[in-house]
Structure formats: C-alpha cells, structure tokens
Amino acid sequence: MNSSDTSLSAVPTGAHLIGGDWSTHAPGGTATSDNPARPDEPVGEYPLGDASTAADAVSAAVDAQAAWTALGFGARARILEQAAVLFDARADDLALVATLEEGKTLPEARGEAVLSAETCRYQAGLAKTSTERIFPSGTPGETIRTVRSPLGVVGVITPWNFPILIPVWKIAPALATGNPVVWKPASNTPLTAVAIAAVFHDAGVPPGVLNLVLGPGSMGGALVADERVDGVTFTGSVGVGHGIRDVVTARNGRVQLELGGHNPCIVFPDADLDMAVAAVVGGAMGATGQKCTATRRIIAVGDIHDELVDRMAAAVSDLKVGDGQDPATAIGPLVSRGARAEVVEAIEQARAEGAETVAVTEGVPDGPCFQAPTLFVGGTDLTITREEVFGPVSTVLRVDDEDEAFALANDTEFGLSASVFTNDLWKMDRAINEMRAGIVKVNGPTTGSEIHAPFGGDKNSSGHAAREQGDTAHEFFTRTRTAYIKPGSPR
Numbered sequence: 001m002n003s004s005d006t007s008l009s010a011v012p013t014g015a016h017l018i019g020g021d022w023s024t025h026a027p028g029g030t031a032t033s034d035n036p037a038r039p040d041e042p043v044g045e046y047p048l049g050d051a052s053t054a055a056d057a058v059s060a061a062v063d064a065q066a067a068w069t070a071l072g073f074g075a076r077a078r079i080l081e082q083a084a085v086l087f088d089a090r091a092d093d094l095a096l097v098a099t100l101e102e103g104k105t106l107p108e109a110r111g112e113a114v115l116s117a118e119t120c121r122y123q124a125g126l127a128k129t130s131t132e133r134i135f136p137s138g139t140p141g142e143t144i145r146t147v148r149s150p151l152g153v154v155g156v157i158t159p160w161n162f163p164i165l166i167p168v169w170k171i172a173p174a175l176a177t178g179n180p181v182v183w184k185p186a187s188n189t190p191l192t193a194v195a196i197a198a199v200f201h202d203a204g205v206p207p208g209v210l211n212l213v214l215g216p217g218s219m220g221g222a223l224v225a226d227e228r229v230d231g232v233t234f235t236g237s238v239g240v241g242h243g244i245r246d247v248v249t250a251r252n253g254r255v256q257l258e259l260g261g262h263n264p265c266i267v268f269p270d271a272d273l274d275m276a277v278a279a280v281v282g283g284a285m286g287a288t289g290q291k292c293t294a295t296r297r298i299i300a301v302g303d304i305h306d307e308l309v310d311r312m313a314a315a316v317s318d319l320k321v322g323d324g325q326d327p328a329t330a331i332g333p334l335v336s337r338g339a340r341a342e343v344v345e346a347i348e349q350a351r352a353e354g355a356e357t358v359a360v361t362e363g364v365p366d367g368p369c370f371q372a373p374t375l376f377v378g379g380t381d382l383t384i385t386r387e388e389v390f391g392p393v394s395t396v397l398r399v400d401d402e403d404e405a406f407a408l409a410n411d412t413e414f415g416l417s418a419s420v421f422t423n424d425l426w427k428m429d430r431a432i433n434e435m436r437a438g439i440v441k442v443n444g445p446t447t448g449s450e451i452h453a454p455f456g457g458d459k460n461s462s463g464h465a466a467r468e469q470g471d472t473a474h475e476f477f478t479r480t481r482t483a484y485i486k487p488g489s490p491r
C-alpha cells in the first residue's frame with residue numbers, strides 16, 4: 001500500500017512491523033485472535049514475538065531516531081495529517097476489525113477510528129505551536145528561554161478496551177514531538193493493532209519510526225526493561241502498571257500510567273432524573289462496562305433513591321445484548337471467556353455478601369462471553385463497591401446527605417472520573433473542587449472525554465506524569481532545557 005490507498009479491504013495479516021518491514025517471525029509460535037461473539041469463527045492468526053523481537057524493534061527505533069527528529073515538526077505534522085485522512089477513509093474497516101476482536105458495537109468502534117483521525121489532526125496542529133517560554137534575567141542583556149527536545153525512544157503499551165483510540169492518543173503526540181515508537185498492543189486485539197500500524201506506515205511514517213510487536217505480556221516486560229527505551233506510556237491494570245513503573249524508574253526512565261478506576265456518580269434529590277438515569281445506565285453498562293471510566297458506584301442521596309433504582313432497573317432490564325455487528329445491539333459480549341469468568345465470580349461474591357439484585361438484563365444470547373448487565377443495591381461492605389470489576393455490573397448506594405455523599409465518593413483508592421447530577425450551583429462547585437478525580441462531570445456520565453482536553457486520574461488511577469491528550473500530551477514526550485543567552489563581547 002502507499003499513501004494514496006484509502007481502503008483496507010479485509011482483516012489484515014497478523015505481522016509485526018519492525019524497521020518498516022512486516023514480519024511474521026514467530027519465536028513464540030502462532031496464536032489465534034478470537035471473536036468473543038462468535039467463538040467458532042476466529043478472526044485470524046498472528047505471530048508471537050519474544051524478548052528478541054522487542055529488542056529488534058528497539059534497535060530499529062534507535063536507528064531511526066536522529067533522522068525523525070531532524071525532519072522537523074512541519075514534515076512530521078504533514079505525515080500525521082495524512083494519517084488522519086486514512087483513519088477517516090478506513091473507519092469502517094478499522095471498526096469491523098475492532099468489533100470482531102473486542103466485541104464492542106460497530107458504532108462505538110467506528111467512533112474510535114474517527115476520533116483517532118481527529119487526534120492525529122489535533123496533534124499535527126499542536127506540533128506547529130510554540131511551547132517555548134521566555135523569562136526575565138537578572139543579568140542585563142541576557143535572555144532566558146526554555147526549549148523542548150524529544151524524549152527519545154518511546155515504549156507504548158496498550159489495553160484492548162479502546163483498541164484503536166488509546167494507542168493513537170499515545171502514538172500521535174509521541175511522533176509529533178519527534179520520538180520513534182515501539183508499540184506492544186494487548187493480546188486480545190492484535191489485528192486491530194496491525195490495521196492501525198498500517199495507517200501510519202501508509203501515511204508515510206519512515207521505517208523504524210513506528211514499530212509494532214505482537215506477543216505476550218512478557219515481551220512487554222522485555223520492552224520496558226530495555227535501557228535504550230527512554231520512556232514508557234502504559235494504559236492497563238494497576239498491577240501491571242505498578243510493575244512497569246518500578247522497572248522503568250529503577251533505570252531512570254520516564255513512565256506515564258493510566259490505570260484502573262472505581263468511578264462514583266452522585267445523584268442528588270434535585271437532579272433531572274431522565275438525564276441521570278440515561279447517563280448512569282449508559283456509564284455503567286455501555287461498552288459492556290469495560291471502560292476505565294465506567295460508573296461503578298451510584299450514590300443516591302435521600303429520598304430519590306427508590307425512584308432512581310426503579311427507573312434504572314427498568315432501563316437495565318431492557319438493554320439489548322448481542323453481537324456487536326448487529327445494529328440492534330446496545331451491549332456486546334465481554335472481551336474473552338476469562339474476562340467473563342472474573343465478572344461472574346464478582347457477581348456471585350456480591351450476592352454471597354448480601355447485595356440485593358434489582359435488575360438483570362433479559363434475553364442475553366448463549367455464548368461463553370455474553371454476560372447479562374446486573375444492577376445491585378447494597379452497602380459499602382460489599383467487595384464490589386471497592387474493587388474494579390471490569391464488566392456490566394454496578395451498585396446503588398444510599399446516603400442521607402451531601403457531606404456523606406462526597407465522603408463516600410472519595411472513599412476509594414482510585415480517582416479517574418466522577419460525576420454529579422444536580423441543578424444546585426453550590427453542589428456543582430463542591431463537586432468540581434472536592435471530588436478527588438482527574439475528570440469531574442456535572443450532569444453527565446462518568447464516561448467520555450474530548451481529545452483536545454487533558455485526560456488522566458488521581459491516586460491509583462494514574463502515575464505522576466503529565467496528563468494525556470490535549471495540549472498537555474506533548475509534555476511527557478519532550479525534555480525541557482533552560483537556555484541562558486547573553487550577547488558575546490563587542491568585536
């Protein structure tokens with residue numbers, strides 16, 4: 001393919017992209033990518049790399065680094081603009097591959113492709129704006145200014161739940177700021193990753209500047225341990241993220257983490273209930289509850305509790321669960337049998353601990369990955385109200401007043417997103433200022449964000465690096481140098 005190609009006619013062949021070449025080198029053997037909605041119809045095969053594959057990709061990135069940086073921001077931005085054109089042109093094909101591998105509905109997957117185009121366009125534009133600052137100097141005639149240089153070789157490690165958009169919101173700013181990338185995607189969505197790498201490759205990203213390696217977590221471990229990798233940006237689970245943090249910081253590398261969440265939504269008595277019910281059910285169950293920003297706890301204040309629960313229960317019961325390719329489907333399957341087993345176990349534990357089931361979606365198809373969305377009412381003694389369960393399960397908790405609501409919302413190790421439903425300006429202001437979360441929504445779901453605004457969390461939901469997306473995205477991928485410039489002596 002070349003940069004004028006605008007179609008990707010079928011599921012791509014599973015292959016690594018190293019130094020500009022597609023490779024099926026498979027030291028770890030070959031694996032199958034499954035369709036969670038149709039377990040009898042595998043999506044395709046892909047080669048499993050190992051530590052040597054990761055090392056080869058890092059070598060290719062090191063070799064490509066100087067020329068990519070020297071190319072300058074204008075030329076890099078033009079390549080990203082072409083990538084945006086291809087993401088738009090191939091949105092249907094990318095969506096199909098993502099739906100086949102991940103299970104989400106086609107409109108959701110297509111939305112990721114379109115936002116990926118938007119991200120490339122935005123980061124291309126941002127590359128052309130100055131991030132330098134000028135400071136006064138105490139020395140007459142001297143100027144102090146900051147300059148930014150690329151971080152170096154960047155390792156990108158991504159999850160499967162947003163298999164198109166999350167990789168792109170990391171890769172685009174890394175490339176725009178002059179860094180070569182080695183990307184290890186999640187094992188559940190390898191062919192989606194190939195389709196994305198093909199977009200950048202076909203858009204004109206030079207050989208070695210974007211490398212894709214397919215394989216198990218241990219290969220990701222080799223990537224992050226490689227001394228030549230200057231920084232790692234990771235989205236995934238807390239345990240894996242903290243392990244990566246320890247390895248990368250021990251060798252003085254830079255690390256950016258986006259981890260789990262346990263996101264609260266407070267519904268106050270004065271809330272617009274139509275708005276709240278739609279947002280809370282969508283936030284809890286949308287994308288089969290497999291969003292880091294999904295609504296895990298619904299905190300109902302005072303008397304609104306009973307009506308809120310009744311209306312949510314009716315809405316949850318009516319959800320349509322099915323194959324993500326079926327236009328009537330609202331909720332697809334979970335990503336894998338293993339993911340479903342974890343959700344089933346958490347539901348059984350919640351019931352054993354005394355949670356009251358108020359709604360279970362009916363008419364769920366047979367199949368090892370389909371799971372009925374489930375709504376509980378219970379107390380804070382339930383494990384499910386503290387630990388992240390990555391599926392369509394949520395719990396309504398009742399509190400008596402505003403202080404109790406805010407205290408309970410913040411009573412979690414996580415701090416990714418939070419929301420409140422109210423028409424009271426004071427409560428809105430309290431939410432914005434007191435909720436310990438990186439994203440606070442007022443009269444909106446805990447889910448969803450815009451690509452031009454900073455994204456990230458507090459506490460165990462993120463690391464300490466700068467926020468992703470928006471105009472803060474380039475901070476992680478650049479080094480700041482402070483220059484003191486004095487005129488020389490007169491000749």
Ligand code: NAD
Nearest residue numbers: 158159160185186217220221236237240258259260261292
């Ligand atoms: P995961 O942590 O299991 O895997 C994430 C990635 O890390 C995958 O590519 C995996 O292959 C790789 N990996 C696994 N072991 C590794 C190791 N030892 N070294 C290096 N890489 C390794 O997460 P997942 O199941 O793919 O995704 C679900 C999790 O991601 C949830 O906890 C969810 O909350 C979180 N998530 C967070 C955000 C956010 O922005 N905060 C967004 C999406 C998902």
